[in-house]
Amino acid sequence: MPVPRPRALVFDVMGTVVDDVGGVREATVAALARRGDDEQAAIRVAAATATHLTELMRRVSSGDRPWASHRDLRAEAVRAAVSEVGxxxxxxxxxxxLVDVVETFKPWxxxxxxxxxxxxxxxVVALSNADPDELAFLSLTGGLAWHLALSTRPSQAFKxxxxxxxxxxxxLDLRPGQVMxxxxxxxxxxxAARLGLQTCYVQRPDEGPPPEDEFDLVVSDLLELADALGAPAR
Amino acid sequence: MPVPRPRALVFDVMGTVVDDVGGVREATVAALARRGDDEQAAIRVAAATATHLTELMRRVSSGDRPWASHRDLRAEAVRAAVSEVGxxxxxxxxxxxLVDVVETFKPWxxxxxxxxxxxxxxxVVALSNADPDELAFLSLTGGLAWHLALSTRPSQAFKxxxxxxxxxxxxLDLRPGQVMxxxxxxxxxxxAARLGLQTCYVQRPDEGPPPEDEFDLVVSDLLELADALGAPAR
Incomplete structure (x- = not known):
C-alpha cells in the first residue's frame, strides 16, 4: 500500500485526541453524587447527554433550529438528559x-x-465541533498544541x-485531496471522505474496528500515525 | 510592580515571533540577483514592500478599498515597490x-x-494580519505551536x-483585561490598549525601546516573558 502524503493532518478532537466520554462520565457522577443522586443514574445521564448533543447538532446543521454555540447546546443536552433519566x-x-468540563477533558x-x-x-490542525475557546483551554489543560486549531463554528454547522x-x-487554502x-x-x-479528504481511522477504546478497507489508513494511536507517515522520533 | 496575571497571551507574529524584515530582505536580494539586479536596489525594494503593505492594509481597514487577502496585498506591495525603486x-x-516567503520567515x-x-x-494564541494558511505553514517551518492561531481575516480589517x-x-470569550x-x-x-488589553513590549533588533511606562511589561525576548510571568523552565 503506498504511504499517503497529505500536506495537512486535520484532527477531530473529541474522542480522537481527548477522552470526552470518560470526562463527561466522571464529571457527571461527581456532580450528581454531591446532591445524593445514584451513580448508575448519573452514568445514564452522561450517556444521554452525548446522544442529545449529537441530535441537537444535527438539527442545527439541517436548519431545523437556529444556530447556537456548542456550549449552549451542551447545556441544553445536559438538562434534557437529566429529565430523561427522571x-x-x-x-x-x-x-x-457540566458544560465547562469540556475544557478539562484528558488527552489519550x-x-x-x-x-x-x-x-x-x-x-497539524484541529477541527472540532467545540467552540474555539473550549478548544483553546482544553489544549492548555492537556498540553496539546497545534499549527492551527479550528472550530467548525464559522460554518454555523457541525461535522x-x-x-x-x-x-x-x-x-488552509488546500485541495481536499491534500488533507487527511x-x-x-x-x-x-x-x-470528510464525501468532500474528497483522505481519511485515517484511529482505534480508540470502546470504538469498534472500522468497516474493512474503508479508510486510507487505520492506526491504533497517534504514535503509530507518526510512524506510518515517517515522522521522525523525538 | 505587581506581576500581571493575564489568562491569555496574544502574540503578534511578524517581527515579534519571526524576523519578517530579515526574511523579506534576504528573499528579495536573492530573487532579484537571479535576474541581475543590483543588491542595494533589492534592499530598497524590500524596505519599500513593507511600507506599501502597511499602507495597503491601512486603506483596507479604513474602507478606502475593498477587502483583499494579506497574500494579495503583499503581491501588490511587491509590484509597487519594484516600480518605485525604478x-x-x-x-x-x-x-x-516573494509572496510565499512569508511561510519561511525564521523565528527569533x-x-x-x-x-x-x-x-x-x-x-498562548497568535493574532496576525497574515492569512491563516500563511500562519500555519510559517509555524510548521519554524517549529512554532499554539493553543489557537488566529488571523485577523474574519474582521476584514488589519491591526x-x-x-x-x-x-x-x-x-476567546474573555474580557479585554484578561488578555495581554x-x-x-x-x-x-x-x-490593543485602546480596547483595554494588557500590553507587553518585546524589544527586537532594529526596534527602538518603547516610550517609557507606556506598557504593562517590557521584555527583551520571550524567555524573559516566561520568567516575568512565572512560567516554569523546561
Missing part, C-alpha cells in the same frame, strides 16, 4: 459545571507526544455536515 | 516567490522555546484597527 432538574451552577496517553512528533513533519469540513479546506482527516469516528471520516 | 517589472513567478532564537514554556502556563483585536477577544497583547511594535500595542 432526576430532579439541575440548578444553573451544576449545569455550568499518546496524544500530546504523537502531535509533537507529527508537528515536525506535517501541518459531519460538509460545510463544517469546508472550514478547514478553505482556511484523522478521527476515531466512522461518521466523521465518512463526512 | 526596476523592470517582475514576472508572475518572481512575485509569487528564543521564540520556539519561549512559546513552549509559556504554553504550559498560559493560553491596529480595533476590529482586528476583537477577533481574539470574541474568539505581546508585540514588538508600539503601534500594535497601542491598538
Amino acid at each position: 432526576l430532579a432538574p439541575l440548578d444553573g451552577g451544576l449545569v455550568a459545571q 496517553p499518546d496524544s500530546a507526544a504523537g502531535l509533537d512528533r507529527l508537528r515536525t513533519h506535517r501541518l 459531519p455536515d460538509p460545510r463544517a469540513y469546508e472550514v478547514a479546506i478553505d482556511t 482527516m484523522v478521527a476515531a469516528h466512522v461518521w466523521d471520516l465518512r463526512g | 526596476l523592470a517589472p517582475l514576472d508572475g513567478g518572481l512575485v509569487a516567490q 532564537p528564543d521564540s520556539a522555546a519561549g512559546l513552549d514554556r509559556l504554553r504550559t502556563h498560559r493560553l 491596529p484597527d480595533p476590529r482586528a483585536y476583537e477577533v481574539a477577544i470574541d474568539t 497583547m505581546v508585540a514588538a511594535h508600539v503601534w500594535d500595542l497601542r491598538g
Whole structure:
C-alpha cells in the first residue's frame, strides 16, 4: 500500500485526541453524587447527554433550529438528559459545571507526544465541533498544541455536515485531496471522505474496528500515525 | 510592580515571533540577483514592500478599498515597490516567490522555546494580519505551536484597527483585561490598549525601546516573558 502524503493532518478532537466520554462520565457522577443522586443514574445521564448533543447538532446543521454555540447546546443536552433519566432538574451552577468540563477533558496517553512528533513533519490542525475557546483551554489543560486549531463554528454547522469540513479546506487554502482527516469516528471520516479528504481511522477504546478497507489508513494511536507517515522520533 | 496575571497571551507574529524584515530582505536580494539586479536596489525594494503593505492594509481597514487577502496585498506591495525603486517589472513567478516567503520567515532564537514554556502556563494564541494558511505553514517551518492561531481575516480589517483585536477577544470569550497583547511594535500595542488589553513590549533588533511606562511589561525576548510571568523552565 503506498504511504499517503497529505500536506495537512486535520484532527477531530473529541474522542480522537481527548477522552470526552470518560470526562463527561466522571464529571457527571461527581456532580450528581454531591446532591445524593445514584451513580448508575448519573452514568445514564452522561450517556444521554452525548446522544442529545449529537441530535441537537444535527438539527442545527439541517436548519431545523437556529444556530447556537456548542456550549449552549451542551447545556441544553445536559438538562434534557437529566429529565430523561427522571432526576430532579439541575440548578444553573451544576449545569455550568457540566458544560465547562469540556475544557478539562484528558488527552489519550499518546496524544500530546504523537502531535509533537507529527508537528515536525506535517501541518497539524484541529477541527472540532467545540467552540474555539473550549478548544483553546482544553489544549492548555492537556498540553496539546497545534499549527492551527479550528472550530467548525464559522460554518454555523457541525461535522459531519460538509460545510463544517469546508472550514478547514478553505482556511488552509488546500485541495481536499491534500488533507487527511484523522478521527476515531466512522461518521466523521465518512463526512470528510464525501468532500474528497483522505481519511485515517484511529482505534480508540470502546470504538469498534472500522468497516474493512474503508479508510486510507487505520492506526491504533497517534504514535503509530507518526510512524506510518515517517515522522521522525523525538 | 505587581506581576500581571493575564489568562491569555496574544502574540503578534511578524517581527515579534519571526524576523519578517530579515526574511523579506534576504528573499528579495536573492530573487532579484537571479535576474541581475543590483543588491542595494533589492534592499530598497524590500524596505519599500513593507511600507506599501502597511499602507495597503491601512486603506483596507479604513474602507478606502475593498477587502483583499494579506497574500494579495503583499503581491501588490511587491509590484509597487519594484516600480518605485525604478526596476523592470517582475514576472508572475518572481512575485509569487516573494509572496510565499512569508511561510519561511525564521523565528527569533528564543521564540520556539519561549512559546513552549509559556504554553504550559498560559493560553498562548497568535493574532496576525497574515492569512491563516500563511500562519500555519510559517509555524510548521519554524517549529512554532499554539493553543489557537488566529488571523485577523474574519474582521476584514488589519491591526491596529480595533476590529482586528476583537477577533481574539470574541474568539476567546474573555474580557479585554484578561488578555495581554505581546508585540514588538508600539503601534500594535497601542491598538490593543485602546480596547483595554494588557500590553507587553518585546524589544527586537532594529526596534527602538518603547516610550517609557507606556506598557504593562517590557521584555527583551520571550524567555524573559516566561520568567516575568512565572512560567516554569523546561
